[in-house]
Amino acid sequence: MPPTLKDVAERAGVSRAAVSRTFTDGASVSLKMRRKVEKAATELGYSPNALASSLTTGRTKLIGLVSNNFHNPIFLEVFDLFTRGLQDRGLRPLLVNLSDETDPAHSIRMLRQYSVDGVVVASSTLPPGFAKAFRDAGVPVVNSFGRYASSPEVHVVGIDNVECGRMAARELVRRGYHNVAFLGGPETATSTQDRLRGFLEETGLSPDISVRYTFADAYSFNAGRAEMLRRLDDTPAEAYFCGDDVLSIGALSAITGSGLSVPGDIGLIGLNDMEMAGWENINLTTIRQPISQIIDSSIELIVSMLANPDRYPEARLFPCRVIERGTLKPVV
Amino acid sequence: MPPTLKDVAERAGVSRAAVSRTFTDGASVSLKMRRKVEKAATELGYSPNALASSLTTGRTKLIGLVSNNFHNPIFLEVFDLFTRGLQDRGLRPLLVNLSDETDPAHSIRMLRQYSVDGVVVASSTLPPGFAKAFRDAGVPVVNSFGRYASSPEVHVVGIDNVECGRMAARELVRRGYHNVAFLGGPETATSTQDRLRGFLEETGLSPDISVRYTFADAYSFNAGRAEMLRRLDDTPAEAYFCGDDVLSIGALSAITGSGLSVPGDIGLIGLNDMEMAGWENINLTTIRQPISQIIDSSIELIVSMLANPDRYPEARLFPCRVIERGTLKPVV
């Protein structure tokens, strides 16, 4: 139904190649020719079929954006930044929701069928081999928010979760808490594992600190709330490092809902610094993860892989810092 | 790089057509042939190129999912439901972020270049002609969360915003508020306009009710908070119907941040019933919009348009209802 190259060529009285050339930049066309073709094209309302051209050029400008975190508000920020960043570079995000998908092979096949130029896996809760499977299939991939590895198998852009665990521990110790705990995300998530490791490592340095840890089922409000309610049944710790902000907010809700106060009775520190953490009625002390840099860097990396697909896998880590708000007692 | 039809055909020692047929269902292939081809295909790791086939079939199974609401947490739920619903039907969402885009023509051109089979415009804050522009361009389109019109120009799936305005007004009156106000979203959004209209209409029926209204700049926490802070400088109303939940939460934050209490000093009712509204530390009384039905219905509609693109435009409206929580004073 929409006009094709041929239609334009006929109307302008030139060859199809000529029309093609006026629409691919860097091609050799005289001014006269360009004028003629453009006239015919606008008269017909022609615009080239990106998919057809992808057949010969081998480039679709499609980027798979795959994630399984559709219940964590921070991912709205993530999608916003990714989609805009990709669009700004003329790339199109093909969104893949892995929430109820177990088999990576399925998504890989699908993304290959659509000849995506690259894939961004934005998740820390997918199985570790997931991103690698794309690489093995020859698809350029970067794993945003993934696990740092000294000899990475795929490009990873994110933060040093172990260091974040240490940072949280230091902050709690500094404020004079002695009985602390980690309320993590899902135990299988690499981010949870790493944050726990750092937390234990650092608290282990002070002999007078007692530490516990448990895991929530997901990085979600309800999971955080449910897990904190279970902790409250028992003797809770003085302060919790929660796996991320949304878990913290769930925990916060459980605590205040039980008639206790934060930070009066229990202290909380989160991770991410999502927009909501700064809302006055939440006002969460948290560790800020620079998601905008992470995403910019991820996009830059995937773009560079379009030119050079075999670029050697690299890990890019961005520093985090504590954002002090109102959920920890003041430093003594 | 990935194997093609031709590779499979050669290895299996059959024609390319035969291979094509084994991968398109409904085509005539003998069992023997199918076996041979499938063997060669799996050995080579072949899977058909969806884009190449789209050239001849005219179907890409790509659906443009366009929105400009990337700061309203409810849209994470929206994206989750849309992406899963589309995936379940073998369709792929091509996400378009219109946040800083003014010219619909640009997105339309882009989506046509990618030959999307259809477009879902998920927004109530885009200019009214936006969705129609797709239709005019011959692209099947449904406008989810759009404005109801008695003779619609495009398919619209959503709620009756005017009725929601009335519903909010009735609820406030029923609870004995006399001095009420509407704190709307952006004035240009059709949803804002319609909710206001219903609200004024219904409050106008009771002569002893005084009404005011103002608008926030966006459907976002910060906009709601800022606008409510301005109201608090003056003499605030007894209760506010806020344009949506995220505005309500912003307003709530402004109120409690100013040392006033909800619902003690000021009552609030929102709209949407996003997940967060039910969080214990927010506990917002609100009007529930059935987004899951809206999205299911939108997808069903776009799917039916794939078969019959000229289906006569239709408006589908789903009923809303008040969800009572803790931000309005109890009925007297």
Added chain:
DNA sequence: AGATATTTTGCAACCGGTTGCAAAACTGAA
């Protein structure tokens, strides 16, 4: 003006599939 260098253009093959059509291979019945 003529000769040469450079740019512009069209031809035709190709990208990875699909599909109408007719030939080939089967099937069942006589």
Added chain:
DNA sequence: TTCAGTTTTGCAACCGGTTGCAAAATATCT
């Protein structure tokens, strides 16, 4: 076995573009 009817297969053209190559056109220089 033969023959008509049905199913399966391959040929070749096509979908909407791109691109190497050589011919045509234009520019540059004596």
